[in-house]
Amino acid sequence: MAYQTVNPATNKLIKAxxxxxDADVEAAxxxxxxxxxSDWAKGSIDQRLPVLHRLADLIDSRVEELAKIASxxxxxxxxxxxxxxxxxxxxxxxxxxxxxxxxxPVPYQSELxxxxxxxxxxxxxxxxxxxxxxxxxxxxVLAPNLAAGNPVxxxxxxxxxxxxxxxxxxxxxxxxxxxxxxxxxxxSDQVANIIADDRVQGAALTGSEKAGSAVASQAAKYVKxxxxxxGGNDVFVxxxxxxxxxxxKIGVQARLQNAGQVCTAAKRFILHEKIADAFLDKLTxxxxxVKIGDPLDESTKLGPLSxxxxxxxxxxxxxxxxxxxxxxxxxxxxxxxxxxxFEPTILTDIARDNPAYYEEFFGPVAQVYVVKDDDAAVKLAxxxxxxLGGAVFSQNIDRAKKMAxxxxxxxxxxxxxxxxxxxxxxxxxxxxxxxxxxxxxxxxEFVNQKLVVVHKG
Ligand code: NAP
Numbered sequence: 001m002a003y004q005t006v007n008p009a010t011n012k013l014i015k016a017x018x019x020x021x022d023a024d025v026e027a028a029x030x031x032x033x034x035x036x037x038s039d040w041a042k043g044s045i046d047q048r049l050p051v052l053h054r055l056a057d058l059i060d061s062r063v064e065e066l067a068k069i070a071s072x073x074x075x076x077x078x079x080x081x082x083x084x085x086x087x088x089x090x091x092x093x094x095x096x097x098x099x100x101x102x103x104x105p106v107p108y109q110s111e112l113x114x115x116x117x118x119x120x121x122x123x124x125x126x127x128x129x130x131x132x133x134x135x136x137x138x139x140x141v142l143a144p145n146l147a148a149g150n151p152v153x154x155x156x157x158x159x160x161x162x163x164x165x166x167x168x169x170x171x172x173x174x175x176x177x178x179x180x181x182x183x184x185x186x187x188s189d190q191v192a193n194i195i196a197d198d199r200v201q202g203a204a205l206t207g208s209e210k211a212g213s214a215v216a217s218q219a220a221k222y223v224k225x226x227x228x229x230x231g232g233n234d235v236f237v238x239x240x241x242x243x244x245x246x247x248x249k250i251g252v253q254a255r256l257q258n259a260g261q262v263c264t265a266a267k268r269f270i271l272h273e274k275i276a277d278a279f280l281d282k283l284t285x286x287x288x289x290v291k292i293g294d295p296l297d298e299s300t301k302l303g304p305l306s307x308x309x310x311x312x313x314x315x316x317x318x319x320x321x322x323x324x325x326x327x328x329x330x331x332x333x334x335x336x337x338x339x340x341x342f343e344p345t346i347l348t349d350i351a352r353d354n355p356a357y358y359e360e361f362f363g364p365v366a367q368v369y370v371v372k373d374d375d376a377a378v379k380l381a382x383x384x385x386x387x388l389g390g391a392v393f394s395q396n397i398d399r400a401k402k403m404a405x406x407x408x409x410x411x412x413x414x415x416x417x418x419x420x421x422x423x424x425x426x427x428x429x430x431x432x433x434x435x436x437x438x439x440x441x442x443x444x445e446f447v448n449q450k451l452v453v454v455h456k457g
Contacts, residue, residue, distance in 0.1 A: 003161040003185040008075040008304040008340040009294055017161040020184045025153075025194060028182045032124045032151035033199040035179035041121050041149035045100050052096035052143055055174035059089040066135065066166065071295045073162050074131050075304040075340070076258055078296050087420070088139040094422035095443065099147035102440045103447065113456035120448040121149030122225070123201035126194045128155045128215055130207045131306055132261045134163035137206050140426070142171065142181055144443035150202075153182050155191050157207075159307055192218045202226065202446045206263075209431055227435025227445050229263070229427060231360045232388030234418055235381040236266035237403065239374070240274040242393035246415070248282040251366075254391065254417035256290065256344060259303050260364035261310070263432075264389035264411070264418035267361060269368045270377050276370040280348070283366065284330050287344035292335060304340040305363055311340040314363040321347055321356035329368070358385055374403055382408045387430035389418030410436075 003017040020028075035041055040048070059066065067081035076084070103119040125145060129137040138154065145152050156164035168183035184190070188211075195203050195218045203219040205212050206229035219226040236254055238247045254266035271279050295303035305311045311334050318332050331343030345365040350356050356367065371377045381390060389411040394400040397414065404412040410428035411418055420426055420438065427436040435445050 003158045005073050005162045006159065006307065007072050008306055008308075010338050011308055011340060014072070015162070017165075017185055020186050020190075022190065022193075025184060025186060025190055028153055028179075028184060029124065029194065029197060029199055031179035032153060032182060035151045035177055036121065036123050036149070036199075040177055041151065045103060045147060045149070048146055048149060049096045049099060051171075051175045051180075052092045052099075052146060055170060055176075056089040056092040056096065058170055058174055059085060059092065062170075068296070069162055069166055070134050070160075071303075073160050074134055074306045075295050077300055077303050078298065080258060081295075084133055084136050087422075088135045091136075091139045091143050091422040091438070095143040095147045098440075099144070099443060102443050103148065108451075110453065112453055114454040116452055118450045118452060119148070119444070120450055122446055122448050123150065124199050125150050125152045125446055126155070126191060126200055126203045126215075127152050128191060128203070128205040128207065128211065129157065131157035131160040132258060132263070134160040135167055138164075138167050140206075140437040140442070141204055144437075145446060146171075146176060146180055148443055148447050150446050151179050151181075153184055153194060153200075155184055155186050158185075161185060188214065191215065195219055195224060196222050200224065204435075204437075204446075205229070212433060225446060227427075227437070228433030229435075229437060230388075230431060230433040231362075231386060232263045232265075232409075232428060232432050233267045233358070233360050233384045233386040234264055234389045234409070235268045235270050235377075235391070235407070236417070237270045237377050237381065237390070237392045238272060238275060238279055239377075239392070239394040239396075239399065239403075240272040241395045241399075242275065243395060243415075244275060244279060244282065247393040248279060248286055250391075250393075250417050251279075251283060252286045252290075255366045256287075256302055256364050257417075259305050259342070261306060261362050264420075266391060266417060267367060268380075268384075269366055270380055271368065271370050272377070273370050273372050280329070280346075280368060283368075284346060287330055287346060287366075290344050292341055292343075302341075302344060302364060305342055306340070308340050310362065311342055314342055314361065314365065317356065317359060317361055318345060318347070318365060321350065321354055324351075324354040324356065326350045326354055326356055331364075352383075360386065374399070378403060378406045382406075385431045386428065388428035388432035389413070391417055
């Protein structure tokens with residue numbers, strides 16, 4: 001792919017970037033592998049954690065500058081970009097403060113003798129990341145692996161090269177040695193070659209099923225560990241005893257945040273029949289009132305999609321859904337004029353044989369379903385190829401907890417949208433992928449959990 005910055009609010013090319021050659025890749029691999037073999041990676045964690053502390057402070061001191069770069073490159077509303085940048089600092093600080101505890105030896109009781117598990121880095125990793133959270137996705141990989149001592153080669157999405165470069169500079173500025181985090185503007189074939197290389201021990205991908213399957217197949221072929229954070233078709237269940245005002249307010253945010261381009265966005269609204277009409281009316285009014293426009297304008301509520309291609313894909317999906325019997329309750333079209341904007345859209349009457357039923361709509365398009373009871377809500381929620389997140393709204397917390405336990409996803413939030421925080425595990429099941437990022441679980445994905453036993457005999 002060509003690495004280019006195109007402002008999606010205008011569709012104007014800002015800058016094109018040169019790809020890295022195979023010789024550049026070889027040099028990056030050599031440096032990263034040498035770092036893995038050095039005392040910096042294999043020695044005390046105390047020499048690595050200060051880098052994360054400094055990185056957190058650096059990011060906190062540059063929120064405005066970093067936010068503007070992301071908003072111009074992929075269209076995120078400026079306020080949301082600031083939030084993403086601050087979250088990155090929190091993740092860096094979280095691992096700086098907690099990684100030592102997570103990676104300390106764990107004793108095991110055994111009749112064979114004194115036993116414990118140590119945590120060691122495993123080697124160079126290949127990370128492949130998407131554009132929708134152009135800094136946060138990188139930090140989810142960098143922070144735990146820098147703490148653990150795994151050098152990372154990263155291929156960011158081709159539409160966010162500026163964010164990729166800026167992030168890599170920040171990591172070096174914070175004091176990380178060369179090779180700890182290497183940004184590469186490379187093709188899928190080069191990614192495959194890197195994964196095949198003996199110096200590489202793992203691959204982490206966040207993105208679509210198609211890309212995940214390609215990277216994981218290659219990792220499996222060469223017997224490398226992989227983690228996949230893929231798409232979702234998350235439900236937003238509103239039960240008959242929910243606080244409707246709150247559910248609508250959060251529902252709008254859950255579907256329109258980041259112009260609807262969030263893996264854990266509320267993509268399927270499942271409404272109890274007793275409140276369905278009232279909720280749908282309020283949701284429609286709220287969507288109609290949304291101000292669409294320049295992501296750098298503080299008053300804008302919905303910015304552009306990330307690219308012209310994203311706009312075209314979404315348009316096709318909506319048209320196809322309607323052709324197959326769905327009712328277009330609101331919106332449904334690209335916004336006329338310059339930029340890759342799309343109207344807030346609501347689809348109802350989506351039958352199971354409509355292709356839309358199983359598809360992820362990566363944009364401001366809400367699918368609405370009506371059910372008669374909790375069992376029907378769970379059945380519909382679980383009738384999905386994906387299993388990433390989900391939300392349940394009810395004032396009866398016991399009832400909501402029961403439903404949360406029955407939904408087949410990696411995460412469920414009660415009375416809130418699917419969210420993220422440094423200390424909470426993030427990931428899915430089914431075609432949403434496997435493995436977890438963030439929290440204590442995320443840092444254990446690419447470490448050697450090595451058993452040592454002092455035999456009593
Ligand atoms: P995508 O096309 O899969 O792109 C993601 C990354 O994979 C990009 O860097 C892309 O590079 C690269 N890529 C694509 N095909 C590849 C291949 N065959 N080999 C190696 N790398 C390859 O994903 P997207 O459509 O831009 O991103 C949105 C998807 O990501 C949605 O499905 C969303 O739900 C998911 N997502 C999941 C999470 C999560 O944590 N579960 C978080 C965010 C997004 P190019 O840009 O050069 O094509």
